Amino acid sequence: MNTLVAYDSQYGNTERIAQAIAEALCAFGQVHTVRVGPAHPISFRGVDLLIVGCPTQGLRPTPTMQSFLENVSPQWLHGVTVACFDTRFRGFLWKYSAAPRMVRQLHTKGVEPLVPPESFFVKAMKKEDPLEDAEVERAARWALSIHQRYEASQPRVTAQ
Numbered sequence: 001m002n003t004l005v006a007y008d009s010q011y012g013n014t015e016r017i018a019q020a021i022a023e024a025l026c027a028f029g030q031v032h033t034v035r036v037g038p039a040h041p042i043s044f045r046g047v048d049l050l051i052v053g054c055p056t057q058g059l060r061p062t063p064t065m066q067s068f069l070e071n072v073s074p075q076w077l078h079g080v081t082v083a084c085f086d087t088r089f090r091g092f093l094w095k096y097s098a099a100p101r102m103v104r105q106l107h108t109k110g111v112e113p114l115v116p117p118e119s120f121f122v123k124a125m126k127k128e129d130p131l132e133d134a135e136v137e138r139a140a141r142w143a144l145s146i147h148q149r150y151e152a153s154q155p156r157v158t159a160q
Contacts (some may be wrong), residue, residue, distance in 0.1 A: 001029035007052040024143035056088035
């Protein structure tokens with residue numbers, strides 16, 4: 001399995017979650033993490049699993065992540081399994097967090113995520129506040145659940 005974790009991060013929390021996801025999945029194949037943005041061109045060549053994540057800002061994905069998803073070609077996503085996550089303050093209503101909105105953007109490109117979107121929480125609404133306790137570990141468990149779902153979704157080849 002070749003995994004790409006594409007993320008945006010403003011204060012390091014989302015990057016920490018992205019790294020935890022990547023570390024959990026590296027036992028199952030190649031994993032690359034890349035911060036989205038014009039300075040970081042992304043290739044989808046050979047990617048089996050794409051995980052995208054960003055902080056919730058202004059009740060939506062960051063402008064950088066929105067731009068990235070707008071510019072992803074549906075052809076690039078053909079045959080790629082996708083999952084989305086965000087980081088946010090626990091007080092936000094779920095429908096106003098970034099991950100469900102990223103799912104909707106991907107849905108317009110014909111992609112249905114493998115698992116429901118996930119949020120990882122910061123301690124308070126101040127920008128510099130750290131993640132809540134155990135969120136990095138929860139991200140690793142979420143990544144392992146994605147791997148299990150991915151494996152279960154793959155066609156089985158039987159020996160003749």
